[in-house]
Amino acid sequence: xxxxxxxxxxxxxxxxxxxxxxxxxxxxxxxxxxxxxxxxxxxxxxxxxxxxxxxxxxxxxxxxxxxxxxxxxxxxxxxxxxxxxxxxxxxxxxxxxxxxxxxxxxxxxxxxxxxxxxxxxxxxxxxxxxxxxxxxxxxxxxxxxxxxxxxxxxxxxxxxxxxxxxxxxxxxxxxxxxxxxxxxxxxxxxxxxxxxxxxxxxxxxxxxxxxxxxxxxxxxxxxxxxxxxxxxxxxxxxxxxxxxxxxxxxxxxxxxxxxxxxxxxxxxxxxxxxxxxxxxxxxxxxxxxxxxxxxxxxxxxxxxx
Amino acid sequence: xxxxxxxxxxxxxxxxxxxxxxxxxxxxxxxxxxxxxxxxxxxxxxxxxxxxxxxxxxxxxxxxxxxxxxxxxxxxxxxxxxxxxxxxxxxxxxxxxxxxxxxxxxxxxxxxxxxxxxxxxxxxxxxxxxxxxxxxxxxxxxxxxxxxxxxxxxxxxxxxxxxxxxxxxxxxxxxxxxxxxxxxxxxxxxxxxxxxxxxxxxxxxxxxxxxxxxxxxxxxxxxxxxxxxxxxxxxxxxxxxxxxxxxxxxxxxxxxxxxxxxxxxxxxxxxxxxxxxxxxxxxxxxxxxxxxxxxxxxxxxxxxxxxxxxxxxxxxxxxxxxxxx
Numbered sequence: 001x002x003x004x005x006x007x008x009x010x011x012x013x014x015x016x017x018x019x020x021x022x023x024x025x026x027x028x029x030x031x032x033x034x035x036x037x038x039x040x041x042x043x044x045x046x047x048x049x050x051x052x053x054x055x056x057x058x059x060x061x062x063x064x065x066x067x068x069x070x071x072x073x074x075x076x077x078x079x080x081x082x083x084x085x086x087x088x089x090x091x092x093x094x095x096x097x098x099x100x101x102x103x104x105x106x107x108x109x110x111x112x113x114x115x116x117x118x119x120x121x122x123x124x125x126x127x128x129x130x131x132x133x134x135x136x137x138x139x140x141x142x143x144x145x146x147x148x149x150x151x152x153x154x155x156x157x158x159x160x161x162x163x164x165x166x167x168x169x170x171x172x173x174x175x176x177x178x179x180x181x182x183x184x185x186x187x188x189x190x191x192x193x194x195x196x197x198x199x200x201x202x203x204x205x206x207x208x209x210x211x212x213x214x215x216x217x218x219x220x221x222x223x224x225x226x227x228x229x230x231x232x233x234x235x236x237x238x239x240x241x242x243x244x245x246x247x248x249x250x251x252x253x254x255x256x257x258x259x260x261x262x263x264x265x266x267x268x269x270x271x272x273x274x275x276x277x278x279x280x281x282x283x284x285x286x287x288x289x290x291x292x293x294x295x296x297x298x299x300x301x302x303x304x305x
Numbered sequence: 306x307x308x309x310x311x312x313x314x315x316x317x318x319x320x321x322x323x324x325x326x327x328x329x330x331x332x333x334x335x336x337x338x339x340x341x342x343x344x345x346x347x348x349x350x351x352x353x354x355x356x357x358x359x360x361x362x363x364x365x366x367x368x369x370x371x372x373x374x375x376x377x378x379x380x381x382x383x384x385x386x387x388x389x390x391x392x393x394x395x396x397x398x399x400x401x402x403x404x405x406x407x408x409x410x411x412x413x414x415x416x417x418x419x420x421x422x423x424x425x426x427x428x429x430x431x432x433x434x435x436x437x438x439x440x441x442x443x444x445x446x447x448x449x450x451x452x453x454x455x456x457x458x459x460x461x462x463x464x465x466x467x468x469x470x471x472x473x474x475x476x477x478x479x480x481x482x483x484x485x486x487x488x489x490x491x492x493x494x495x496x497x498x499x500x501x502x503x504x505x506x507x508x509x510x511x512x513x514x515x516x517x518x519x520x521x522x523x524x525x526x527x528x529x530x531x532x533x534x535x536x537x538x539x540x541x542x543x544x545x546x547x548x549x550x551x552x553x554x555x556x557x558x559x560x561x562x563x564x565x566x567x568x569x570x571x572x573x574x575x576x577x578x579x580x581x582x583x584x585x586x587x588x589x590x591x592x593x594x595x596x597x598x599x600x601x602x603x604x605x606x607x608x609x610x611x612x613x614x615x616x617x618x619x620x621x622x623x624x625x626x627x628x629x630x
Binding site: 030036038083086087090092093094095096097098100101102103104105106107108109111112221225228229232236276278279280282283286287289290293294297298299 | 364370372417420421422423424425427428429431432433435436439440442443445552553556559560563567601602603604606607608609610611613614615618
């Protein structure tokens, strides 16, 4: 039982780290540029599709994945320059509408270029085994690698934001955009950079999730909502908040999938229990969010207004 | 009638009256020209206009970006679906229950959501809609993800909803009722407080108005009218499914409201007509330019939305000139 519990907790951590990568870019664009970017999920999807194509060309998972990241960065910068930049000063309704349009565009673009049927990226051979974490507890190496990569990238991001000059500008931009522009910082370049960085994190999350889930149209849309929930729970603009909230959501989701069916079976039929459990674990995430917002209307680590 | 005459002097009045006459005569026209498909498009336009008008109450007049409005459509639809599956076929029972459930739910989540501002409000309304969405897909007894085939509501001796033209006229009458209610609402004391709070919440509070309560009532009303649209939608297709309240539908509703003109009385109608016109006519148009392009019409529609958001804030309504009063 303990082994099962440990594996499920690890699955939750792994899911949480993936969600954190997606949410980090979102919370940065939200916190600094004050942009509600619904199209962030499209960047997640594009990351997976870029990786699928590049892995096909290079015949190497690692190389394809590495090459996909600059492609995501470029795409992010293009989206920023062409559309997003014009939205920063607009109200949230315009932003929702315009980025909703971008979602339609990207979903249809993928259908036109890659075709309507889903693609799959297989787990790379060098990770297609299990690792023994404790005596008797085996864990898939790919998922373990996800945890490692997610942790490393998370630490890198924390270091970037807390310890570097770029991070200092990002934090300054989040608290007072006009002031740092007045101090002579090239704010347009900074915004493009942050947007591109967010796109890289989203793309990385998408391509890492691809071997576990699948590469399909609209794959980023539902997960984006969860990413929004995460940054709202954590407090918009807060990397630390996004991390804590992603971990909470990851655990709720896994607990819901792993343990709820058995629990529900104690008082309802097996079939309806297994049908209701995923729905209930999703519902739980939204209940947690509502509870947090009622308790603290700007999230766990958000700035009080 | 006397009120209508001055309205006819403005372009907006002329267009609106012509449009309403056209819509009123639509079943006769589609029958005369043997275009029955157009009647089903017309029915959808009218129902989505009601839905968009209900969203316009909070989004347009209240200035509150609710991103989960499709959930109220779903609640209305599912109330009808579940009651009909349980053997309660009478519309006299189904419709009031559906609207009451939606109003109660709207009051409940409104009371929680309206504590937040801006982006947090967008996200919490979205989250509550997702909650309803996942609950409905978990209803294994009522079809789960696959949805539920239902029999249409019965109003014995009064009307038969299975008749397409009758159903269309009922929807149209309800749309007129909804728009009439909206126009009364906007020009009432209640509407002025709501719109005042949209432009300056602090000032309205300082004037002594309990802004929160006004907004909550508007939210509940919007939920009730949203459920009405959901009831009609369920009866139109004789089918309900979680898909009718996916967050993309909530996005579509926002698109319709903005396309028509935020806070304009007839905006939702213009918006719904434009939305369905694009959906019906853009694909054949693209196919004319190049065979096969029509399938990918959203590649054009997506950037179109970006352009509308950036450059056409007033929507279609603003093409008809400025508002008077």
